[in-house]
Amino acid sequence: MKKILLSFAVALLCSAGTQAQRHRTCSTHEKYLQAVSMDPSILEQRSVLEQQTQEWVANNASQRSNGTNTVLVTIPVVVHVLYQNATQNISDAQILSQIEVLNADYAHRNADSTITPAAFQPLMANTQIQFCMxxxxxxxxxxxxxxxxxxxxxxxxxxxxxxQYSQGGLAAWNRNSYLNFWICDIDGGWTLGFAYLPGTAGAAYDGVVIDYNFFGTIGTAQALFNLGRTATHEVGHYLNLEHIWADESACNADDGVTDTPQQKGENYGCPSYPQTSQSGGRCNASDPSSMFMNYMDYTDDACMAMFTPGQGTRMQAGVTSGRPGLLTSIGCSVLTSILSPGGKIGLTIYPNPSAGEFEFTTGFINSQTEIQVTDIAGRVVLEKTFMPGDRLSFDLTQSPAGSYFVDVKADGHREVKQVTKF
Ligand SMILES: [Zn+2]
Structure with a gap:
């Protein structure tokens, strides 16, 4: 009996130890090194991309920092769910909870941005990048x-x-038009996810892979990584951000972003402020601390809360130079060429997804505007006519979560777009 009790105690100890040691791991850098070892020409492609990125940043950074650049990039997303059992087959609602986190974090609408220390608060940025299903x-x-x-x-x-579909998987949708997510069991929960930097992956696998335990905020999402920050971090890589400590601990390398303090090594868990001489501390005494609450460190979900303007600009450059097809993707439009014989009306709907309150704009604000919203099954949910000068908005807070089509007519033109209510 004593022996059985003892082994039970040891088993408990091991699992507790495992829990205590659980920290963020992302294999993006390893995937990059593997890709280069298989195809060294990737280094030259990356070098060209880096030059284009630095040029784009130099030409656009000042407009962004004074707020005059309002170009909003919206990236269509496809989520491929690969499951062995019902648990791993995460719900639509769990997927939408992740898209909402991405949109909040990338727009600096995250409610927990207050955890950022005062010294870094002026550096919290809206990246002007959003995501749509x-x-x-x-x-x-x-x-x-x-x-x-x-x-x-x-x-x-x-x-x-x-x-690879023939091997039991799901094939990527055209990477020039969609951000591909694969949600599956990666390695039993040790690796939270990984992504491919622009220019480092073949078309068949370019995208982001996240373990089903660390995607979204509900369902299978597990503490300490159940606030959706694994995807926020991995999409940063997909849009050409490096880890904030630049994957080396001797202060020799930099992440290529000027407004993130150079940092020695990665931080885990939830560090106290400031981090100076610690292993995850600053490299330069002129910085108040390392920026361990940045999404590109390895801290827990609840302890990361910001991108900087420089990271936002670098990601915009990552789209423009590394993934330009996404800028013109019609992945979130609905047959606009057929539905709009008079031409598109420049319809923009925001925020999308939302809890139900949407606003929109068109290129015909001086015309009477008609709107009809239908659900995915084609049922009309609301119809409304706006006169010039009216605030263009509609409210789906009383409607069930899901996808809706918004059909807008103005001045003889028509355009349809999809919105998601979570
Ligand atoms: Zn990473």
């Missing part, structure tokens, strides 16, 4: 942007099968 698939069919497939391969995210 795809409404049109690569064949032009309507979609909710979510694909699912049951798989027999365990820890498929740790193999090359996750993106």
């Amino acid at each position: 795809a409404s049109t698939d690569p064949s032009g069919n309507l979609t909710n942007g979510i694909e699912r497939r049951q798989v027999s391969v365990s820890q498929i995210g740790n193999t090359s099968k996750y993106y």
